[in-house]
Amino acid sequence: MNFDLTEERQMLQDTLRRYLRDKYDTETRNTIIESDDGISAEIWAELAELGVIGALFTEEQGGFGGAGFDIAVVFEELGRAGVVEPFLDTAVLGGRLIAATGTDAQKEVVEQVITGGAHLALAHGEPVSRYDLTHVETTLTAEGDDIVLNGRKAVVVNAEAAGHLIVSARESGAVHEAEGISLVLVPADAAGLTMRGYPMLAGGRAAEVTLDDVRLPASARLGAAGQGWGPLSDTLALAHVALAAETLGAMDSATALTNEYLGTRQQFGRPIGTFQALQHRMADMLIELEQARSAVINAAGYLQSDTRTRDLNIAGARNLIARVGRLVAEESIQLHGGIAMTQEYELAHIAKRIVMTDHRFGDADYHLERFIELSAA
Amino acid sequence: MDLSYSPEEQAFRAEVRAFLEASLTPEMADKVRQGHDTLTKEDIEHWHATLNARGWLAQNWPKEFGGAAWNAVQRHIFEEEAARANAPRIVPFGLSMLAPVLMKFGSKEQQDHYLPRILDGTDWWCQGYSEPGAGSDLASLKTKAVRDGDHYIVNGQKTWTTLGQHANWIFCLVRTDPDAKQQEGISFLLIDMDAPGIEVRPIILLDGTHEVNEVWFTDVKVPVENLVGEENKGWTYAKYLLTHERTNIAGVGFSQAGLDSVKRIAKAERANGKPLIQNPHFAARIAQVEIDLMALSTSNLRIVSKAAAGEAPGIEASMLKVKGTVIRQEINDLARRAVGPYALPFPSESVDGDNNPIGPDYAGPLAAQYFNYRKLSIFGGSNEVQRNIIAKTMMGGAGR
Numbered sequence: 001m002n003f004d005l006t007e008e009r010q011m012l013q014d015t016l017r018r019y020l021r022d023k024y025d026t027e028t029r030n031t032i033i034e035s036d037d038g039i040s041a042e043i044w045a046e047l048a049e050l051g052v053i054g055a056l057f058t059e060e061q062g063g064f065g066g067a068g069f070d071i072a073v074v075f076e077e078l079g080r081a082g083v084v085e086p087f088l089d090t091a092v093l094g095g096r097l098i099a100a101t102g103t104d105a106q107k108e109v110v111e112q113v114i115t116g117g118a119h120l121a122l123a124h125g126e127p128v129s130r131y132d133l134t135h136v137e138t139t140l141t142a143e144g145d146d147i148v149l150n151g152r153k154a155v156v157v158n159a160e161a162a163g164h165l166i167v168s169a170r171e172s173g174a175v176h177e178a179e180g181i182s183l184v185l186v187p188a189d190a191a192g193l194t195m196r197g198y199p200m201l202a203g204g205r206a207a208e209v210t211l212d213d214v215r216l217p218a219s220a221r222l223g224a225a226g227q228g229w230g231p232l233s234d235t236l237a238l239a240h241v242a243l244a245a246e247t248l249g250a251m252d253s254a255t256a257l258t259n260e261y262l263g264t265r266q267q268f269g270r271p272i273g274t275f276q277a278l279q280h281r282m283a284d285m286l287i288e289l290e291q292a293r294s295a296v297i298n299a300a301g302y303l304q305s306d307t308r309t310r311d312l313n314i315a316g317a318r319n320l321i322a323r324v325g326r327l328v329a330e331e332s333i334q335l336h337g338g339i340a341m342t343q344e345y346e347l348a349h350i351a352k353r354i355v356m357t358d359h360r361f362g363d364a365d366y367h368l369e370r371f372i373e374l375s376a377a
Numbered sequence: 378m379d380l381s382y383s384p385e386e387q388a389f390r391a392e393v394r395a396f397l398e399a400s401l402t403p404e405m406a407d408k409v410r411q412g413h414d415t416l417t418k419e420d421i422e423h424w425h426a427t428l429n430a431r432g433w434l435a436q437n438w439p440k441e442f443g444g445a446a447w448n449a450v451q452r453h454i455f456e457e458e459a460a461r462a463n464a465p466r467i468v469p470f471g472l473s474m475l476a477p478v479l480m481k482f483g484s485k486e487q488q489d490h491y492l493p494r495i496l497d498g499t500d501w502w503c504q505g506y507s508e509p510g511a512g513s514d515l516a517s518l519k520t521k522a523v524r525d526g527d528h529y530i531v532n533g534q535k536t537w538t539t540l541g542q543h544a545n546w547i548f549c550l551v552r553t554d555p556d557a558k559q560q561e562g563i564s565f566l567l568i569d570m571d572a573p574g575i576e577v578r579p580i581i582l583l584d585g586t587h588e589v590n591e592v593w594f595t596d597v598k599v600p601v602e603n604l605v606g607e608e609n610k611g612w613t614y615a616k617y618l619l620t621h622e623r624t625n626i627a628g629v630g631f632s633q634a635g636l637d638s639v640k641r642i643a644k645a646e647r648a649n650g651k652p653l654i655q656n657p658h659f660a661a662r663i664a665q666v667e668i669d670l671m672a673l674s675t676s677n678l679r680i681v682s683k684a685a686a687g688e689a690p691g692i693e694a695s696m697l698k699v700k701g702t703v704i705r706q707e708i709n710d711l712a713r714r715a716v717g718p719y720a721l722p723f724p725s726e727s728v729d730g731d732n733n734p735i736g737p738d739y740a741g742p743l744a745a746q747y748f749n750y751r752k753l754s755i756f757g758g759s760n761e762v763q764r765n766i767i768a769k770t771m772m773g774g775a776g777r
Contacts, residue, residue: 127736130717132649154736155718176650198735199723201584201744206721208735267514277761326710333751337512337759338537338589341582341752348583352748359713359720359744365658 003297009065009073012055016074019050020081026346029082029203033349038205039085039161047085048116056091061099062114068300071238072245076296079249082349084203086119086158092242094120097166097235098185101223106185109164121162123153123186123209124232131362133236134178134229138211140169142218142225149184149192149214157360159207160197162188167211171226183228184221190214202352236361240314241299243357247321248289248296250354254332255285257347261336278335285331288324295320308374315371322357322364329354380675382454390454397462400427406463410638412724412742412749414586416465418543422498424465435472435496442480442488443496449684452625453677460630461637468540471495471502475548478565478618482606491567505535505549505568505592506615513762515550516559516612520594522551522566524601529553529566531574531597537756541577541590545570554609565611567603574598582752584745585725619758626694626757627677627701632670635708639663642715642739653715662714666707673700692770695763702753702760713747720744 005013023043032040047053055070057063065071071092078087095113098106098120112118129135138151149169159165165186173180186193192214195207223231262273262282272278299317302309329351333340340347358364382390405424408415428434436452438444447455459466467473476495479488494500511518520533531551541547547568554562570577574597580589606614640663643654653659680693713720719736724745734741754760 125718128647130646130648155721157721196735200721201723201748202721266510267512267517269517277764330706330751334754334760337755338507338752341755343581343583343585352583355713355747356721356744359718363714363717365656365662365714368658 005069005073009069012051012065012070013073013077015050016047016052016077017080019047020077020083024081024083026344026349029084029349030343033084033199033203037161038199038203044085045116047087048114053087053091053095053116054114056087057095057099057110057114061096062111066096068238068241068303071241072296072300075242075245076249076252079246079251079353080253082203082250082253082346082353086121086161086204088239088242088246089121089158090119090162092238093122093235094162094164094166096238097122097183097231098222100231100234101183101228102185103219106222109185118163119158119161121156121158121165123156123159123165123167125154125156127152127154127208129154131366132176133233133361134181135176136168136170136181137175138167138169140171140182140184142171143215145218146215147184147218147220149186149211149216151211153209153211155206156195156209157200157204157206159188159195159209160205164188165193165209166222167209168228168232173226178229178233180226181228181232182221182225183223183232184216186211186214186216186220190216200356202356203349237303237310237314239361240318241296241303243360244296244299244314244317244321247325247354247357248292250350250357251289251292251325251328253350254328254347254354255282255289257350258282258285258332258335261339265336272335281331281335285328288327292321292324308377312371312374315367315374318362319364319367319371322367325354325357326364382450386450386454389451390458393455393458394462396431396433397458397464400431401462401464405465409463409465410739412586412746414588418501421465421468421543422501425467425498428467429496429498434467435476436467437473438476438480438492442476442492449681453630453681456625457630457633460634463634468501470504470539470544470548471500471546474504474618475502478548478605478614481617482565482614484602486602487567487605500546501540501544503538503541503544503547503570503592505538505547507537508534509536513759515615516563518550518552518563520549520551521555522553522564522599524553527601529599529601529604531566531568531594531599533594535592535594536580536589538577538590538592539588541570541592542579542587547592548605550611550615553611557609560612562609563611563615564608565605565614566599567605568594568597568599572597572599582749584749585723586745586749620689620694627673627697628705628753629670629674629677629701632701632705632708633674635705635712636663636667636670638739639708639711639715642712642737645737645739646715646717648717659711659714662711666704666711669700669704669707673697673704676700692767695758695766698758699754699760699763699767705753706747706750709743709747709750713744716740716743 054063055065055074058066095110099110109118126137141148167184167186169182171180171182192212194210197205197207199205263271265272295317298313302313333351339345425434433445435444436447440446508518522529522531547570549566549568550563551566552562553564574595576593578591579587581587644652646653648656680690719740722735724742
């Protein structure tokens with residue numbers, strides 16, 4: 001047993017933490033959130049330069065990491081600093097999915113992603129699919145050498161910045177079936193593709209995407225026809241580790257801010273942290289935070305195991321982190337009082353990041369049900 | 378024991394319901410549904426005027442001052458019906474906070490001047506209590522007023538001033554005797570917001586809304602006749618005011634309306650091919666909060682009946698505040714869960730120029746409201762302060 005990070009990962013963590021501490025304060029982030037793009041191109045380029053994106057890919061994919069703990073280290077730091085830039089969407093969901101399924105020509109996009117030169121988005125969820133991840137109504141019809149896409153994709157994060165969208169579409173089978181889902185690499189400027197973009201509550205942007213007779217050569221398919229679910233669910237496993245680690249980092253920030261505030265805020269002639277009622281609540285948060293840390297280690301550590309072990313640990317981690325996340329976000333705000341409700345205070349954003357993670361690829365209840373299902377299997 | 382309303386009370390409820398159906402426009406109700414921050418100053422003034430025309434604006438005022446003189450049960454019935462109909466909430470600062478203080482401690486001149494102006498909407502009052510260093514420990518406030526001839530000169534800063542951006546008057550707690558013990562050197566002052574030296578700065582909350590402000594005072598001249606009651610007795614008046622702030626503290630009507638809304642949403646949302654409300658985990662969450670709310674509703678009525686019989690609520694109000702806010706916050710948590718990925722968009726962008734929503738039309742404000750309503754357990758005496766009051770009162774020496 002060894003719970004230490006490797007030297008390389010330790011260095012990555014230190015570098016990234018230092019960079020974000022120096023460059024990504026509350027005011028800088030609020031300016032980014034309020035900008036039209038919702039992304040800082042400068043910070044994106046600098047982080048790519050530091051190797052943050054490369055760390056999310058394996059060596060054979062052109063990176064220098066790509067394992068569960070690489071993803072966890074990067075996203076924990078991104079979460080700690082409340083980074084709103086779309087590393088999950090461009091690198092993990094987009095880049096890793098293309099790396100797993102693409103032809104050599106398609107994989108050129110991955111190289112651009114690693115150097116910070118391209119953005120991607122996964123257009124998978126639909127207006128009524130909620131967290132039912134095999135629910136795909138968007139259709140793919142083969143017509144000669146072409147394929148034609150029709151349908152609507154919901155809350156596609158980073159769609160407007162993306163040069164390409166990875167669209168899931170049903171080529172065969174019933175609406176809920178895993179079998180029959182195809183993946184297609186769609187240029188953002190394809191005729192028939194329209195977007196309605198909007199900012200999100202916790203930063204970043206998303207769009208509702210409509211595909212109206214989008215016609216592409218059959219070579220735009222990623223992987224084999226109707227066989228998209230396998231690589232998609234493998235990529236979602238990576239995303240779950242990333243989301244869990246990001247929330248862990250954000251919770252670490254929230255508890256640190258709260259701890260500091262309890263030590264400095266004076267009421268009734270003494271620091272409020274001297275009140276035992278508040279001390280016990282702080283202690284409970286710290287206990288739960290360590291539970292969350294271990295859950296992330298479980299999810300990252302079993303990422304390469306058999307699918308059942310992997311998914312059981314992921315479902316467990318995301319359920320636990322959703323529960324702890326709500327506790328930490330709400331208690332941190334409460335122990336601060338009004339100040340934590342204001343946009344200019346760091347915790348307000350961190351708390352939003354923590355809670356809104358619960359709305360990406362399954363909330364606490366979804367992952368509980370998934371865990372029950374997998375335990376019974 | 379009899380849990381039913383009397384025939385008179387039932388008739389009153391029917392009257393309130395008919396009034397709301399006739400007077401509340403669908404547009405206004407829709408704005409309230411979309412979140413109170415969508416209401417403009419004019420919307421609120423219009424609703425106040427509508428209620429005033431019916432004689433129902435100043436519900437707790439005696440008839441001699443133009444009030445409705447409702448008892449606690451009648452007020453409870455109105456709150457319940459108003460929440461059910463999505464009527465705007467009555468802004469309480471002038472009507473149910475300042476007015477009772479003026480009636481009890483103000484001069485005849487102050488009563489004659491200010492009370493009619495509260496009723497007809499001439500004045501919009503805000504509350505100058507909290508300061509950056511005086512939150513839960515309100516008595517440590519530092520804003521000072523120094524007597525100079527016929528005036529006080531006021532310097533300092535108030536914060537969390539709700540809807541201060543709309544107000545033309547503010548009632549303030551100020552320190553008039555810096556040498557007295559904390560609670561004994563405080564006075565209650567009425568200040569014209571147009572006076573030179575006052576600056577209102579917005580505080581933007583985490584959901585992007587502007588409902589609270591900082592109010593800064595730099596050498597503001599306030600005529601001595603704007604002092605309420607006696608100098609250095611302000612803390613007594615403030616405590617009296619706080620007991621009035623605590624009417625309807627349980628918010629049962631609003632929670633019931635919120636719960637009904639969550640159920641409607643959970644029927645419309647689908648999870649794994651079935652209505653979300655049939656999902657056992659979500660159904661259990663709804664049931665749990667509904668069970669709590671049923672009990673709270675009866676707790677509230679027990680206290681409301683006592684109040685209607687003239688008994689002043691003590692620690693019961695603190696208990697209702699803690700439980701009521703926790704339940705309300707749980708309901709808002711369910712609402713954001715219910716809409717799944719459509720909780721992610723920023724609410725002000727949730728409709729486009731043609732009023733088309735991004736996702737389902739109910740989804741827009743829910744996640745933002747979840748965050749906004751974290752304030753409920755913080756303001757009006759935080760839940761920690763309420764627990765202190767309960768423990769001190771109930772535990773005697775051991776709770777000190």
